[in-house]
Amino acid sequence: MATFLYKLGRFSFRRRGTTLLLWLVVLIGAGVAAASAPPLPADTFTMPGTETQKTYDLLRERFPEFSADGAEARIVVRAPGGAKITDPARKAEVKALFADLAKSPQVDQVVDPFTGQAVSKDGTTAYGSVAYEVGPTQISQQAHDALLDTARDGRAVGLVVEMSGDALPPEGSMGSGEAIGILVSAIVLLITFGSLVAAGMPLLTAFIGVAVGICGIVALGSTLGLSSTTSTLALMLGLAVGIDYALFIISRYRSEIDEGRERTEAAGRAVGTAGSAVVFAGLTVFVALGGLAVVNVPMLTKMGLAGAGTVAVAVIVALTLVPALLGFAPVKVLRRRDRAAQYGKPLSARQQRKAAKQAGRQKPNLGTRWAGFVLRRPVTVLIIGVVGLGTAAVPAASLQLGLPSEGTMAPHTTQRKAYDMLTESFGPGFNGPLTVVVEGRDAKSTAATVRSDVAAQKGIVSVSPPSFNKAGNTAILNVVPATGPSDTKTETLVRDLRRLADGIEGKTGAAVLVAGQTAMFLDFSQTLDKALLPYLAVVVGLAFLLLMLAFRSILVPLKAALGFLLSVTAALGAVVAVFQWGWLSEVFGVDQPGPVMSTMPIFMIGVVFGLAMDYEVFLVTRMHEAYAYGASTREAVVTGYQYGGRVVGAAALIMMSVFSGFIVEDNDFIQMIGFGLAIAVLFDAFVVRMTLVPALFALLGDKAWWMPRWLDRLLPNMDVEGKNLSGAAGADRPSRRRAPQPHLTD
Numbered sequence: 001m002a003t004f005l006y007k008l009g010r011f012s013f014r015r016r017g018t019t020l021l022l023w024l025v026v027l028i029g030a031g032v033a034a035a036s037a038p039p040l041p042a043d044t045f046t047m048p049g050t051e052t053q054k055t056y057d058l059l060r061e062r063f064p065e066f067s068a069d070g071a072e073a074r075i076v077v078r079a080p081g082g083a084k085i086t087d088p089a090r091k092a093e094v095k096a097l098f099a100d101l102a103k104s105p106q107v108d109q110v111v112d113p114f115t116g117q118a119v120s121k122d123g124t125t126a127y128g129s130v131a132y133e134v135g136p137t138q139i140s141q142q143a144h145d146a147l148l149d150t151a152r153d154g155r156a157v158g159l160v161v162e163m164s165g166d167a168l169p170p171e172g173s174m175g176s177g178e179a180i181g182i183l184v185s186a187i188v189l190l191i192t193f194g195s196l197v198a199a200g201m202p203l204l205t206a207f208i209g210v211a212v213g214i215c216g217i218v219a220l221g222s223t224l225g226l227s228s229t230t231s232t233l234a235l236m237l238g239l240a241v242g243i244d245y246a247l248f249i250i251s252r253y254r255s256e257i258d259e260g261r262e263r264t265e266a267a268g269r270a271v272g273t274a275g276s277a278v279v280f281a282g283l284t285v286f287v288a289l290g291g292l293a294v295v296n297v298p299m300l301t302k303m304g305l306a307g308a309g310t311v312a313v314a315v316i317v318a319l320t321l322v323p324a325l326l327g328f329a330p331v332k333v334l335r336r337r338d339r340a341a342q343y344g345k346p347l348s349a350r351q352q353r354k355a356a357k358q359a360g361r362q363k364p365n366l367g368t369r370w371a372g373f374v375l376r377r378p379v380t381v382l383i384i385g386v387v388g389l390g391t392a393a394v395p396a397a398s399l400q401l402g403l404p405s406e407g408t409m410a411p412h413t414t415q416r417k418a419y420d421m422l423t424e425s426f427g428p429g430f431n432g433p434l435t436v437v438v439e440g441r442d443a444k445s446t447a448a449t450v451r452s453d454v455a456a457q458k459g460i461v462s463v464s465p466p467s468f469n470k471a472g473n474t475a476i477l478n479v480v481p482a483t484g485p486s487d488t489k490t491e492t493l494v495r496d497l498r499r500l501a502d503g504i505e506g507k508t509g510a511a512v513l514v515a516g517q518t519a520m521f522l523d524f525s526q527t528l529d530k531a532l533l534p535y536l537a538v539v540v541g542l543a544f545l546l547l548m549l550a551f552r553s554i555l556v557p558l559k560a561a562l563g564f565l566l567s568v569t570a571a572l573g574a575v576v577a578v579f580q581w582g583w584l585s586e587v588f589g590v591d592q593p594g595p596v597m598s599t600m601p602i603f604m605i606g607v608v609f610g611l612a613m614d615y616e617v618f619l620v621t622r623m624h625e626a627y628a629y630g631a632s633t634r635e636a637v638v639t640g641y642q643y644g645g646r647v648v649g650a651a652a653l654i655m656m657s658v659f660s661g662f663i664v665e666d667n668d669f670i671q672m673i674g675f676g677l678a679i680a681v682l683f684d685a686f687v688v689r690m691t692l693v694p695a696l697f698a699l700l701g702d703k704a705w706w707m708p709r710w711l712d713r714l715l716p717n718m719d720v721e722g723k724n725l726s727g728a729a730g731a732d733r734p735s736r737r738r739a740p741q742p743h744l745t746d
Contacts, residue, residue, distance in 0.1 A: 001279065006671075007724055009271025009323045013264050016327035027208060039137045040221040040228050046298050051498070055437050055515035060437070062474040070108055071136040071167035073147060075101075076127045076418040077113070078160040078425075081428065085113075090159070091160045097161075098128050102161045103506025104146035108133045116123060123503075127418075129165075136166040137228075144169040151414070159455035160417035164406050185243055186655040189483035192650040198333040201325050206242030209317040213238050213310030223407040225298070230306045232662070232670050236252045236677075237607070238310035240658040244651040245318035250617055251647045254324055264331040267323045268733070272725050275319050276718070279623040280316035280550045283521050284543045284617070285610030291539040292606050295531040297524070300489035300599060303407055304606060332339040367645025371694050385692045388703035395577045402486055402595030403521050404668055407431060410591030425485070429461055432485025432700035433516045434494065436477040436501075441508030443468065450512060452502055454479055459493045468659060469543065485517040486595065494519045517693035524598050532602060539606065543613055549623050549718050550617065553705045559696050560620075563688040564612040567703050568605055571680035579672055588663055588675060597669055600676065607673075608680040615652065615689040619644050623697070633704060637697045645690065652685030 012019045046055045078095055079085040085094065091114065098112035113119055113126030120126065130147070132139060138691030147167065154161035181204070189199035217231045252274035256266035289311065292304030326333060376380050396510070402408065406415040407423075422430050436454060438447045447466035455463045459482045466475035478495075483489040494514060501512035540561055547557035575596060577583045582593035623640035631639060659681065697704050 001278050005271030005279070005319060006268045008266055008319060009275060010268035011534055012271075012320045012323040013267035013327040013330075015633070016324040019320055019324035020328075022499060023208060023317070023324075024545070027212055027215075030212050030219065033219035034215035036378070037219045038222045040218060041135065041137060041225055045520075045670040047520070047523055047527055048296060050527060050609045051513055051628060052515045052520045052523045055435065057514040058437060058439060058474065058513065059435075062469045062471070063476070063727070071139055071165070072132060073130050073132075073163055073165035073167035074127055074418065075123065075130065075150065076162050076421050077154060078125045078421060079740045080158050080160060082124060085126050086119060086123045091275055093157050093159065094126065094128075094155070097150055099128075100153070101130055101146065101150045103144055105140055106129075106132050106143045114740045115147070122424035122425070125421060127422065131168065131690050132167055135200070136190060139167060140171075152395065152402060162414045162535060164415040164418040172419055177442060179661070180661070184657035185239075185557050188650050188653045188657070189243075189247065192247070192646065193250070193254075193333070194335045195333055197329050198254070199324065201329075202243045202246035202248055205246045205317050205321050206239055206314070206320065206582065209242045209314045210235055210238035211311065213306075213313045216313075217306050218311065223571075224560075226302055226317040227307055229669065233303050233673065234306045234310040234664055236580050236659060236670075236674065237285075237289075237307045238314055240309050240655040241611075241659070243654050244312040244315065244614065245282070245314055245448070246322045247651050247654070247717050248274045248278060248647060249318055249322050250326065255643060257334060259352045264288070267326050267330075269725060270326075271319055273621075274625070276550075276624060277617050278315055278318050280546055280621075280718075281614040281617040282311055283648060284545055284613035285311045287542045287546070288539050288606045288610035288613075290444065290534055291542070293603060294535045294538050295528065297531075297599075303603070307607070308313065310430070314657065316746070334400050358486065363404075364430070365642060365646065367643075367649075368638055368642035369619050370690070371641035374691060374694040375637060375698045378695040381691055382593055384694040385687050385695070386566065389570040389687060392683070393566075393573040395464070395581065396569055396573040398580070399572065399576050399600070399601070400580060400595040401521075401525060401598040403524065404518065405431075407484070407486070407487065408592060408594050408668065412591070426552070427461055427480065427482070428484040428487070432481070432490065434479040434497070434516035434519065436497070437513045437515070438466070438475040438510055439473065439513070440508065441473060443473050443475050444723065445511060446478065446504070446508050446510040446512075449508070450501075450504060451477055453504065454497060457493065457496060457500070459483060459489055465475070469534035479516075481518075485521075487512045490518045491522060494522055521550060528598065528602055535602065536605070539609060541687055543609065548707070548711075548713055549611070549715055550716070551620060551705070552707050552710075552712060552717075554707055555700060556620060560613060560616040560692070561702075563692055564684070566692075567612060567680055567684035567688050568608045571676055572610060573605065574679045575604075575672060589671070593731065599669070600672055603673065604676050608678060608684065611655070611677070611681060612688070615648055617686050617691065617692070618648055618651070619689055627705060633697055633700075641690075641694065648685065650688065652681055655685075691721065 019439055027260060075098070077085060077097075078615070079087070080089050083090065085091065095112055095114065098110050101107065107130060109131045111127070111129045111130075118126060118127045124545055130142065147163070148169070151161045151163055159258040186199060188197065193199050204632035213234055216225050216230050217234055220226060221231075253266050253270035254268045261269065281699045293301045295301070406419045409416040411417075411418075422655050429566065436450060438450055440446055444466075447468075451463050451466060452458060454477065461480040461482050464478040465479075466477050470473050471555075481490050481493055483493075494516070497514045501514055504512050517614040520600060544557045545562065548554065551557070577590055578585060578593075579590055580593060580596055584591065585593055619640050622644040623636040626635065627636040628640035656678045659674050659678035662670050663678070665671045665674065
């Protein structure tokens with residue numbers, strides 16, 4: 001593989017104009033396709049094979065009006081000061097508000113509180129609804145303005161008016177977080193490279209890769225059902241890995257130039273060696289994200305595949321566009337002192353004295369000193385690192401999962417205020433009603449039996465009369481529990497109702513299904529529990545095989561997987577502490593601590609596993625390269641950190657800054673993902689890969705590279721370290737200077 005990538009790097013460097021033109025054509029084509037595509041659909045949540053999904057599928061089939069794709073909004077009104085909303089003056093004001101709303105653009109139907117008999121028992125609070133002809137993402141600005149004007153008009157006459165539903169305009173994100181993350185990345189790149197051109201290249205190539213990926217998602221969004229959340233996650237991952245992959249190749253190019261190689265040869269070798277690491281790192285991320293399809297939750301599958309596609313684009317960009325841009329500025333990417341050597345300019349007397357002084361006091365770099373420190377105290381370092389991560393992971397034992405709802409939104413939002421008003425006036429179970437569906441030939445008599453049996457259950461406030469479809473073979477009953485949708489008593493009630501339904505099915509032969517928000521959460525939790533082990537087996541198994549191919553070792557992949565478990569558990573512990581317990585919630589902008597979203601653990605497992613393997617591949621590849629050329633394991637470890645420690649540290653800081661920028665998003669899931677991934681990178685890069693990895697290598701010694709001979713013969717040689725490049729054109733040219741040797745002491 002190294003030989004192929006070496007040739008690809010040389011070709012891109014030499015044919016830089018053609019390569020850049022091809023990428024511009026791809027970018028423009030993707031942009032045109034995205035511009036002509038319909039808007040991205042709203043987020044949808046389905047769970048194939050669960051009772052909840054079967055219920056909703058049956059309702060869409062038997063009750064076509066149930067499957068209307070139009071957006072809806074609920075307007076909650078309350079009379080001020082404990083007055084009655086049913087008073088003639090207030091009633092007239094409310095009717096006038098809903099009459100005006102009915103004249104708004106794109107409105108299909110409006111039901112005011114009095115027509116719908118939606119007034120609380122105390123007469124202080126009521127609610128109405130408005131249905132639109134189009135979906136949430138297709139509502140015009142005029143329709144949104146009319147909806148907001150309704151609330152303002154109601155408040156102007158003294159009413160308390162709040163709204164909920166998917167028809168509300170989304171709150172605009174601050175947008176500054178992502179910009180700050182990119183700014184921090186630029187600063188880190190500038191410090192790392194000491195060159196504006198070198199610092200700008202990773203940002204430029206990452207932007208191009210992300211633009212192609214996001215345009216592809218937008219172009220295919222309506223066809224594949226890819227929502228805006230999907231594109232946001234792809235943006236997050238694409239930026240992070242795109243910058244990192246370019247960083248590694250540019251850094252290796254500068255290293256090859258420093259060893260005296262000709263520019264085209266340096267570009268080829270950079271892509272052949274560091275590019276091989278990029279390919280394997282990208283493959284692990286691709287496998288981890290693509291493996292989310294095993295969970296069989298379409299939303300997770302789409303997010304995973306969209307993210308994996310963007311990562312694949314980032315890999316291709318790094319292997320082709322980065323060397324092409326290096327061809328346009330082969331010397332300007334170097335530090336100032338190295339540019340003079342490349343141009344052959346003589347040094348001034350002052351510069352000569354400074355260079356001689358620096359040569360006389362040259363010391364090992366920070367990566368070398370750190371590796372030497374860990375190698376001298378491996379047991380102590382290992383214990384401190386494991387205990388520290390274990391302590392951070394303690395809150396994960398209290399993990400509580402839940403699904404997002406308007407009841408978990410920030411208290412200042414109108415959706416949350418409407419939710420609370422309905423809870424206060426209509427009871428905690430009003431916002432989480434259960435749906436019981438009866439389907440069969442004798443649905444009418446069976447539905448009557450179901451209604452009486454359900455009403456007799458403990459914890460039920462009311463059961464509506466059954467509503468039948470035109471054929472009369474399917475009935476819907478709405479059940480209002482006494483407790484809220486996230487209450488454990490409601491979960492127990494759902495289980496009791498499903499057992500009751502099984503008994504009725506056995507007696508009558510009719511199908512009785514139970515759905516609703518609480519039922520959906522229970523089904524989703526069960527789906528994740530069943531999928532977790534197969535998912536881990538597929539992802540870890542494939543990644544283990546990839547790392548075996550890369551490093552010709554059994555223990556290196558095993559060590560990498562164990563380190564991942566430490567970092568992801570510690571990261572989950574941090575998520576629980578901040579988002580569930582509320583620690584430092586003001587610092588991270590968490591308005592409403594509560595249960596962690598159900599999708600978070602398995603999504604974090606997938607993404608963090610891929611990113612953790614990134615740093616493992618980049619560091620250990622450099623070690624394996626030194627080991628393959630005859631260095632001992634201890635020398636190889638020091639070499640890896642001498643050349644890769646600074647770059648991996650910079651890459652981790654860049655990835656953390658990109659992820660942290662998404663913490664300010666209004667979308668709770670994106671905010672939680674941004675924090676979780678940022679803290680996971682912190683734990684994995686700086687504690688596991690930079691600390692525990694050299695400690696384990698020190699304890700294992702040459703055994704770290706052990707592999708059974710029979711297995712070694714079976715596996716193909718991928719040549720990640722680039723040994724086959726020793727005979728490449730120009731490879732044997734004399735170096736301008738001798739490469740620095742690893743130091744084992746301070």
